[in-house]
Amino acid sequence: MDVMHPRVAGIDVHEAFVMVCCRIVRPDGQVDKITQRFSTMTRDLLALGDWLSDDRVTHLAMESTSVYWKPIWNLLEDRFTILLVNARHVKQLPGRKRDVSDAEWLAQLLQHGLLKASFIPPQPIRELRDLTRHRTTLQEERTRVVNRIHKVLEDANVKLSAVVSDIMGVSGRAMLRAIVAGETDPRRLADLAQRRMRAKLPALEAALTGRVRAHHRLLLTTLLDQVTFLEQQIADYDRHIAQAAAPFALALTQLRTIPGVQGRTAENLLAEIGADMRAFPSERHLASWAALCPGHHETGGKQKSGRTRKGNRWLRAVLTQAAWAAARTKGSYPAGQFRRLAARRGKTRALIAVAHSMLIAVYHMLRHNVPYTDLGAAHFDRLAPQALTRSLVQRLERLGYDVTLQPTNTAA
Secondary structure: OOOOOOEEEEEEEOOOEEEEEEEEEOOOOOEEEEEEEEEOOHHHHHHHHHHHHHOOOOEEEEEOOOOOHHHHHHHHOOOOEEEEEOHHHOOOOOOOOOHHHHHHHHHHHHHOOOOOOOOOOOHHHHHHHHHHHHHHHHHHHHHHHHHHHHHHHHHOOOOHHHOOOOOOOHHHHHHHHHHHOOOOOHHHHHOOOOHHHHHHHHHHHHHOOOOOOHHHHHHHHHHHHHHHHHHHHHHHHHHHHHHHOHHHHHHHHHHOOOOOOOOHHHHHHHHHHOOOHHHOOOHHHHHHHOOOOOOOOEEOOEEOOOOOOOOOHHHHHHHHHHHHHHHOOOOOHHHHHHHHHHHHHOHHHHHHHHHHHHHHHHHHHHHHOOOOOOOOOOHHHHHOHHHHHHHHHHHHHHOOOOOOOOOOOOOO
C-alpha cells in the first residue's frame, strides 16, 4: 500500500499511561519502529511532544477512549496533526491485543491513510460544549428532584399535581412552603393560589386535603432546597454560556429563526456542531455523523433494517426536542412534514424525519450565512397538486358525494 505519511505515531491511551509507537519510513523504504511509554501527567505529556518533535513526526492517531484522550489533544493539538478515531473502526486482529501492538497497529493504519478521523471542534466550541452539557445535566437533575417531590406528595395523599400542571410554579411553591411551615387547613392552602389558578379553588381545596406527617415536611424541605440550589446553578451557567457564545452571536441569531429553536436550544445546537460547517463536506455527512439519517444494511441485493445508528446523544436530544416544538408551530414546514409522515409512518419516525430536515437546514444556514426560510405547511401540496386533487375527490366519493370540479377563473 502507498505510504501517505512517512513519519507518524500511534498512541494507545490509558488513564495512568500511554504507549506510543513511532513509525518512520526511511528513503530506502525500510521502516523504523520505536516504542516508548509515557505517564499521563502534564510534564510527561509535554516530554512526549518533544520526543515526537525530535523524530520529526507530523501525524498522530489515538482511540477515543473515555475522556483520557482529551489532555493529550489539548496539549499537542498545536504541534501535530492528530486523528481521533473510533475504537470500532480499529479492531485488533486475533492474537494482537497488547498495549504495544495497539499503538503499532494505529501507527500502521495512519501511515497508509486508512483511518477516519472523528469530528473535534475548535477549542472555543469545546469549552462551550462542556458548559452546555453540564447545564443540561443540571436541568435533568432538577427534573429528578421535582419528580421526588411528586412522590412525597402522593405518599401524603396530597393530589396537587392532579390540579396544578406545574407544582413548581408561583402558586405551587407558595402552597408547598406553607405545607412545610406546618399549615394543614386545605382552604388556607388553596387560598394561596394566584391569578388564573384561583378559578380552581374548590378543586385545589380537595386536592390539598391529605395526611402530611413530620417526615413528609422534612423531605419536602430538603427537596425544595435542592430545587432552589439547582435553579441558581442553572442561572449561573446561563450567564457563563452567554459570554462563551458571544463570539458566535450571528450564528445564534440565525439558528433562532428556525421554528422550535429558541434560547438554550440554539446554544446547545451550536455547541454540538460548531459554527464552521467546512468540517463536513456536505449536509449528508453532517446528518450521517449525527446518526439522524436512515441506516444502510444491504446484503444479497436485499435492504435490511434501516434503523438509525447511535450517534451524538446530546445533539439527538436537542434536535428531537426542537422537532417536537416545530411540529406544533402552525403553518410551518416542519408541522406539515410531521403531519404528512405521522399518518402513515408513525409519530416517532416522523419526528426523526423532522429533526433530520432541521439539521440539513442548519447546515446550509451556517455554511452560507443565511437566515431560515420556511416553505410553509402547504409545501407538500404544491409539489403534487394533481395527486392531492385525486385523493380529495376519492375521499368525497367514498362519503357518497358526486364530485364535479370546475377550475376557477384566474384571469378575473
